[in-house]
Amino acid sequence: MSKILFIDADHREHSVIRTVLPREYTIIALQPGPDVLDAVRRERPAVVLFNIDSSPVDGLALVTGIVALTGAPPVVILGSAGRPAQIVRLIRAGAHDYVVKPIDRIRLLESLLAAIASCVCVSKPCANAAKGGFIGQTPHAVEVRRRIEKFAASRSNVLLMGESGTGKGLVARIIHDLSDRCDGPFLARNCAAIPETLFESEVFGSERGAFTGAVHRAGVFEAAAGGTLFLDEIAEIPVSVQAKLLRAVEDREIVRVGGTRPVSVDVRLLTATNRDVKALVKKKEFRSDLYYRINTLTMTIPPLRHRREDIPLLLAVFLEGANGVAITHSAARKLVEYDWPGNVRELYNVIERAIVYADDHLITPAAISFDE
Template structure:
């Protein structure tokens, strides 16, 4: 429904002109000559614009009454007197913004749109708070194009039986996406089993994934592996790019045949499962240098989902921060501090190398009233020379290649097509930790 805006202004000409401007911008507008009439109106507005100095109820009284009636209603105050102390008082009392006459009409529309987006975001938090508390699903909350696309992608793929690869930087919520796919699938009543391919030692990987029978080794009892445990549900292979090369063909065979042979026995046990693999690097590129088997990749990647980094989500950063701060405040039994304008700007400028995981930790510190460390400032692109941008790209590619090669500089040098000594020089120059 088109948002309704109440305009409280005792100047008739200005009130009518402002209503015309708002309706031309696509809003519904209703004008009132005084605050009392506005507060007595039957229709509840989505936003209020009020003059500061009026007979009877002034702008401060309108602000107070509007917030008492609807604490989440944005109020924009307008004054022709340029009174800075009044503006500060209004903002502290909860006004969304304070504009001085004469103001730019397009700027006012921008302020209104921003305020309404913020209100919609807070409403979404309220609607989803209970379910988010149960599932810690804050990573799928948001109104940005990236989050909308991600939810649509999940909704389209979840009902299918195809295996999926989910890629994204560390801390972007790849496991959350995997759980959402499972929860929205016909397998939701079945188990969701996660295997951390990076944390499981190679010597134990086969036993943990494929299981074993009694007598397979001294003291062994019958034990199903992770693949069997996930039968009827979903198996998540977390950080699949770290899977030991020697085990990749064994997993490939199990997935192709949808059956598993436990250690110590010679019969196949059927599997009924769906695979969701997550990776913080592009698996397709890993197949080019032989780090990851191409045939295993194509078996896993029936479809692919890319999760955007937090820094690409715009105002969703504020929504997620508010969500996690609210959860933390409730958990510790503390009132949620105000997220003021300065903090909002700081959050939007932060580069978030740790993504949602970093944001969650920062939100908890905020809810507890602790000092929040400043993040590294994101340098504006125009401040960097071409040489700086080339160096940054080269350092990033070297880091990713070293990560794919698990720190093996000889393999990394071959993959990058340079001498090992040259690579070592660049590692030293860029301060890269191997």
């Protein structure tokens, strides 16, 4: 469980801070004073929140001391407005942000999550491990990351479920990159994008002369040998091909179109869908035996509207490479309050468009438009 070290002398803000933070954060309260630096070294908090108005000691000196520590956490200042000189000195001393009181919960959450994101380092076993990971600090996001770690340590087949745009492809890539197959290929194919007449040859390969224009070529099962094959929109696979896919999953071997000799394949299979596969099984539109083979491990990626508190952190990440473009609090609030039917994919699209419309490198509510 991540820790927030809250330096505060009067404790009046504690209940507000508790309502702002996701439940997986533990607040460690500490009086400002000489014990703070030892506490930072000992507790290794994700972020330090400092209520500077309540401090009987020199706040600037305390911030300078924290920032100078090896592996120092980011420091967010909570203080009164109307002190521009103090704010400038604190930011120059290394404070990550200054949040003015009275506390705006969304503003404070944005600041804390952005501070945490600025120093997150994830240990990865492979040089090509996915950058950034599954972003978020809500219980939903934490659970996704927990399952990713467990699934990456396994060699079982995985079925990822969830609405379009929630990040199923990203999760599949991270599972591969954190697995012992990370040095092998990762091949992704969208089953809905492959014409039914070409599906078998694309997936299983073909022999020369198998059909008009056919040449000897390996399919994606062979091309992904030693690595991971990700079949997105698995529910769209033609019924006529499902038996052959079942054999490939069960026996770890395929037969190319027009061929007779089985070819062994060493592939881990990850699949994804935004449809109710159980309902398709009941309607005889998806083979039950194939369904039970591909869903050894399952994970449902939550829609963005179920983890709204992660939006400020996603915004911070999306804006990192935007040449200094920032976003106003009212614009961020507009994004948090929207329902996001297209999920994270739609959020990225909206931000990309807003960056273009932003005036003076600042995204305001007027720069934000939704695809409704």
